[in-house]
Amino acid sequence: MTNIDRRTFLKETGALAIGPVVSELNGLAEGSAETKPLPEPARTVAPFEWRAEGVIFSFEFLDNRLRIKSILPAGVAAVDGIPAPTSSSGVEVAIHCTGENADDHHGTKFTGGMPGGRLVYSGKEESAIATGKRMVLTQIDPVLGLKVESIYESFHDIPVLRRSTRVTNLGQREVGIEYLSSAMLHNLAMPRGYEQELLVHFAFNSWQAEGQWHALKPSEAGFLDNGNFTLSAASFNSLGTWSTQKYLPMGLVENKRLGVTWFWQIEHNGSWHWELSDTSAKAVYAYLGGPDAQHSQAWKSLRPGTIYETVPIGLGCVQGGVEQAIEALTEYRRAACIHPHSKNRQCAVIFNDYMNCLEGDPTTEKELPLIDAAAEAGCEYFVIDAGWYAELNEDWWGSVGLWQPSKTRWAPGGLKYVLDRIRSKGMIPGLWLEPEVIGIQSPLKNKPDSWFFMRHGRRVIDHSRFLLDMRNPDVRAYLDSVVDRMVGEYGVGYIKMDYNVDGLEGTELLADSFGQGLLESNRALLSWHDGILNRHHDLVIENCGSGGGRMEYAMLSHLQLQSSSDQEDYRKYPAIVVGATAGVVPEQLATWSYPKAADGPDAASFNMVNAMLCRIHQSGELARLSDDSMAQVKTGIHIYKENIRPHIPNSSPFYPLGFTDITDDRSPIALGMRSSERTFVAIWRLNGEERVHVPKLPGDLRILYPADLGIRPEREADGWTLIFPRTYMACILAS
Template identity: 45%
Template sequence: MEKQIVIEENGIHIVFEIEEDRSFKLLHFSALPFQKEKITQAMKEAGFNFIEMNLYGFDRPHERHGNKYIVTSHGFRMKYVSHTDERNEKGRVLKFLTTDEETDMQVESVWQFYDGIPIVRMEHRVENRGQEMQTLDYISTFNYMGIEKEGVKRQDEKLLLKLPHNGWQREMNWKDYTLKDLGMDLVQPKEIQRSSNHFHVSNTGNWSSKEFLPMAYLENQETGSSLYWQIEQNGSWHWEIGDQNGHLYLALGGPNELYSHWFKNLKPGESFTTVPAAVGVSLGGFDSSIAELTKYRRRIRRKNQDNETCKIIFNDYMNCLFADPTTEKEIPLVDEAAKAGCEYFCIDAGWYAKGFWWDAVGEWKESRERFPNGLREVTDYIRSKGMIPGIWLEPEVMGINCELAKKLPDTWFFVRHGKRIYDRSRYQLDYRNPEVREYMTSVVDRLIQEYGIGYIKMDYNIEPGIGTEYLADSPGEGMLEHERAYLKWLDSLFEKYPELVIENCSSGGLRIDYAMLSRYSIQSTSDEEDYRYYATIAANSPSGLTPEQSAVWSYPLPDGDREATVFNMVNAMLLRIHQSGRLDKISDDEKTLVKEGLDCYKSIRGDIKNALPFWPLGLSDFDDEWVALGLRTEEKIYLSVWRRSGNTPCISIPIPNGRGKNAEVICKYPSFSESAYEWNPGAGSLSVNFERENMARFYEIKLCEEN
């Protein structure tokens, strides 16, 4: 007789079932209660596996069309052994043990809950306890069939997928899709649907978010329930939605053979742990889901002072020196950054090469041509102005014209087909090699000891592809183990230097993932050079990472006017300010506006670390005329509003829970407002009137008693 395990925790309804033959099923994972009549016995027999896992040399037990990771060889073979239900300092934790009795492959699964947050973090550890080697080419981290089962409408009419496209200078670019948009129309009888096509999103390589963020949001528009997820992996990952025997499934995981050239040979006694993933539920729509995800991201992140203080960084790169630093150029920028109120001053790329620096990176020694009296002269000057010096570093690469790279053995680098991997005139270092880790630790030690560095911008500007064959069963396995070794190296740096602030940058935002961001306190969001487009990236960025980790450039231009300067400052006001631009060449009026903006930021930044984001006009598209981002605290609401090009000078912006309430509204920045605004208590909205194009304002709203 079947036995159900029913879990209700933090608003998540979960139902597992142990079948008579001890097959283990996940029948339900939702914000809504389980309706058992939605699943027939025949459907259960053909799906709902708790894990999908594929080993070579075994047949699939049921029909599957195409390349879907469903009906895997061992998904149906795994049998329930035992489980525990306990608590730790984070919350409830479930552990399941399943096994394949023929091969003696055993999987320990851990589901970690977090008190007060409707999200579960999951991972599996598979161990070969048998007598023969087994080749693993896929294992899901989360596998849930029945994502469409609530409600009565057709699945291709009620499900909406929000997908975060990402790319260089196009980060956080969310788009909405129905199943029909994705080519998944329901044209077969529902109970036999198993089309060869499915919708899958993958990343292959070391830039984890070069095409998509490793997350998404799926809403049942009929019932108002939603699922949302993030895969916490700093390299290759994969998720898919497909159909099988009357239901749709969602499968999340890390690298696999089909899409990322990964497989691993497990000898007797060897094990493999999956990439972690977090999955949440909601009945409150997208904003509510991201609010919960924000809480979760804060919960799993390394505790650090930087996210408590949200200090202001000046970086000399964007629309400023553009990787051409010299003592002569830096000194006036240091002076102006200090006057404006910046607290870190980061010297960006180029400090180690006399001329073209791109293909010579790797030794990280100062250029005396650029700094005749040494780099220490500039870093000491930064300190004398009350700021902490920072430096740019690209620790995972060496240029093909780096003299050290020419002397090192291939064992330091990614290798395929017997050759070092090239990309953009750089080699990829292999962090599985302890000599690589020791060398880069010595570089960091030297920068801190010789120059007093307290901030490092760690950049990464290549894509080495599928991985390395050296000492690996597959290129994807070499890649994954390198990425895990790199994370351990980061952990060792933070253990050694707990006050050191390290920024995660990958040509802007091409590695926005919570394998990285559970460690780094701050993340570059983009290399976007046009402040008007940056409004979209800035406004959408709290969907991909917490506001206090989201570094946004502000770069007033020498040929700009005061509205352009205000627009730049508002871009970063609710996030982390990466101040840049030629502060030494802008007008005095613009300098005053920069300082006013930084002073305003300092007055509100203590709230950012606890505030939750919302989007009163929805997520922004790059061609939107109006853009809005809000952060809400227990006592007040902060609202950034932008108007770009268009024909609508006035708009009413709905504020959550504002209907029927009075409100105190002030324009916090700039002080010369010159734009009309008015609170509408009946509608619970703020009307603003921006007479000219390309304007921005920053407001503080306190909701009062109801009318």
């Protein structure tokens, strides 16, 4: 199946194999290292702190083994009810290797891993970097000959840092890594108090129902207080190439007694795992990492002289709750995660012809009136979505791969005529592309197996597509030629990069395990994207995975926009937009507005409000709208350009009515965006009462949009009440 599996590894290395190893792996890249002696253990050790922009990391030692005592905001006393670590809690790195004793009553949790528990502290190095400062803690395992480096990087004025772990094999034999943490948190609550003290915040992220946030007590999330210590955990993970197909790869743990919230995002476009539980010493911990052997079949054989590095984690801690944590993450994402070639801050208005419009069946005849209407409405990009390459009698889904314009859809004049028409109307043309797949009906299906994901000697087929292995240089060269042709020959300035299948476990070719093949292909994809933007600086690339299937900051560190959803019912969209703003900065969050021909002004304006506090992704039957409905679209886009978008790249979201539930069609919804200069609040009435009260809003607000549909604001002592004369109406207030 692979180059080397765990059974073969144990036999060849002579490691003891007493029963199955139930553990995991959590890593990123492997590279070569000069063969050097193992660093010496530190001769003396003493507790120390590391301060990073308002967050204090407190470390101490069990003999000469490094332990984390706490991670807290500078204004919170570390001794305020936080227990000291014990001999089996507080490991700074959790690592378990094949053949080692998992020395804990752990069940499926990641506790007791060895050599993690026995790592010996060697020292630390601190340095200034462009973003702030950097600390590297070094630990060693003389038994296996491992050097383990914990990397902490801070960012100016932001209580968030980036954390990763690097392991170098300086020994004489291969070491099998089952799991390796990117970061660990410890002592998040009192051992017997966590059920009362903690709230676990997480977001379901299902197709057409993205960004659904929930706040649960530990027991409701699976971390059960049995009076001793538990073998269960509040556990969240993802498997495959749809990195956000069930959850957003982030979490928040709020200690209500301390008034403190810890938060993180896992910056990886593949499999990942985090868990919250307690150790056998009853200390509450969180494990944060990428792919591992237990959850994602990502076992790694680390050969002598090689290096293995985990996926990075954005990690922080604030005094306050969810809104304060999201504000800090929003600042961090802007400082650390946005591609230098990004055009996000311009917040251009994009028309895309798919949603509630052509839906994969474009032709010259259908596009021309849409182009005219989009230009009249004020759109600045016009994107032709799926189907532009398929012949009229051909299945556009299963034929992907060649990416040549259809001969039968674009007559007369070909695709170039339509793209020129877009440019003549003052808009930049764009095309849809799904580069990582080959349809089973495509001529490229005859390429060698080395082009594709393979498992058990056979190609992986998912929903009528073969999955391309981005590690293969021939694959990347072919896809480079496709993109270069689209930009150079067609003059395209925008590409919607979609991905509508899932690689699940991964691929076996040239890999120690399925999950390692996936991990390496995940990284090769990011590198390929960087190559595109390095060649084509003005190109805008949208990240789409059937909507929000890859809505995370590995992809969004390399691409400019994120498709928020494939949701087709505009009435359900507000519940998605609100939650998605906690996962993506607003200037990257592309949100649909797609009125249909039968929709009146209420529906048209509701659609516009859905999109106007993020990035407008306009679609719908613009060329067939009534004059009144089209006027709402044109006015909304004009107000967006003149009043809202200049402030979006400096705004942070807030949630006047909390997070929402897409299954609730009665409760009103509100989303705020606040910068140092302006405040905007979108308010939606669904199928509930006409009076919508929104507390704690400033008094200097006015209705910005729409101004002509009879919506009335009333100022009250504790906020505002909006009176909506009809169901499914929406408005934006502005300071």
